[in-house]
Amino acid sequence: AQSVTQLDSQVPVFEEAPVELRCNYSSSVSVYLFWYVQYPNQGLQLLLKYLSGSTLVESINGFEAEFNKSQTSFHLRKPSVHISDTAEYFCAVSQFGNEKLTFGTGTRLTIIP
Amino acid sequence: DGGITQSPKYLFRKEGQNVTLSCEQNLNHDAMYWYRQDPGQGLRLIYYSQIVNDFQKGDIAEGYSVSREKKESFPLTVTSAQKNPTAFYLCASSIPLAGTLGEQFFGPGTRLTVL
Numbered sequence: 001a002q003s004v005t006q007l008d009s010q011v012p013v014f015e016e017a018p019v020e021l022r023c024n025y026s027s028s029v030s031v032y033l034f035w036y037v038q039y040p041n042q043g044l045q046l047l048l049k050y051l052s053g054s055t056l057v058e059s060i061n062g063f064e065a066e067f068n069k070s071q072t073s074f075h076l077r078k079p080s081v082h083i084s085d086t087a088e089y090f091c092a093v094s095q096f097g098n099e100k101l102t103f104g105t106g107t108r109l110t111i112i113p
Numbered sequence: 114d115g116g117i118t119q120s121p122k123y124l125f126r127k128e129g130q131n132v133t134l135s136c137e138q139n140l141n142h143d144a145m146y147w148y149r150q151d152p153g154q155g156l157r158l159i160y161y162s163q164i165v166n167d168f169q170k171g172d173i174a175e176g177y178s179v180s181r182e183k184k185e186s187f188p189l190t191v192t193s194a195q196k197n198p199t200a201f202y203l204c205a206s207s208i209p210l211a212g213t214l215g216e217q218f219f220g221p222g223t224r225l226t227v228l
Contacts (some may be wrong), residue, residue, distance in 0.1 A: 009153065034216065038132060043117075043203055043219035044156075077165040098184075101217055 004093050013081050014112045021076040021107045023065075023091030033074040033099070034087075034092040035065055043091065050074065069087040083085035086111045116140065117205050117220035124225045132187045134223045136204035142181075145187035150174060159179070159202075162187055170205040188217060190210075191225065199227045 003026045011018045025031060031053050036044040048059040053066040065076045074091060091104040116152045117138045122219040126132045138145065144163045148156040158171030181187055187203025187206075201224050205217040 038220075041222070041224070043119075045219070046216060049216060059200075062172045100158065100161065103156040105153060 002031065002093050002095055002102045004091050004102055004104035006091055006107050008107050009105065010108045010110065012110045012112055015083060016080050018079050019077065019081050019085075021089050021091075021103060021109065021110065023074045023076065025072050025074065025091075025093045027072075027093060028094055030096045032094045033065075033067060034097070035059075035063070035074070035076050035096075036090045036092060036103075038088045038090065038106075040087075047076075049090070081109070081111050083111050083113065085109060117204060117206055118222050119202075119219060121221040121223060124223055126225065126227050128227055129193045131190055131192050132225065134191070134202055135186055136187045136189065136220060136224070138187075138204075138206045138209075138218075138220075139185060140206055141154035141184075141216060142218070143184070145180065145181070146205040146207070147171075147174075147177070147189045148205065148209065150203055150222075158202065159189065177225045192213060198216070198225055200225060 005024045007022050017067045034049045035047040038044045039045045048057045050057050058064045063078045065074050087107045088106045090106045091102045095103050119204045146161040147159040150156050157173050159177050160171050161180040162168035165184050168179050168181050178190045199221050203222045204220040207217045
């Protein structure tokens, strides 16, 4: 069985400051990892994903995440946040050959002007 | 434009009534999913379908039913047996196993409120 833990339910950050949203997973086999973003009253949008290859993956809007197999983590980072980054962020994991995703409980990122 | 549509955006239901939520996709995806989202609980899988005329229960299927008669459509019925149906419901679809594994595309959601 696979599981995902997002320890921080809420993260307040000042505008232009760096941020890290933590995600740890548990699985007995190889995994694929995802970060989704949800803006208020909307569906989820894929932010970035790790399938294989380079352990550092980047999104088009400045977020990055690093797959760390030894620590079973996939933390999301951004060096300088903007007001428009205010949203809820979900980490998700799936196992090879299984299309089902298991989601974390989400982290609400609030940007303070 | 390709995508997933869900209707209606907001839905109100009286206790004891069944209600059906619509989900349509034109992405030519084989797999479709229904999730329920409650504050602080993330997304929980209700049902999923990997092919037409076949579907499987997810983690919280009790009180829900689905059908998959067409590739493009995966409606969800919330029955009167669902004890606490007020929630935000999200539909998703994914490309076949031969492509990117596990990446799901989401619709805008339907917020169901039971009065």
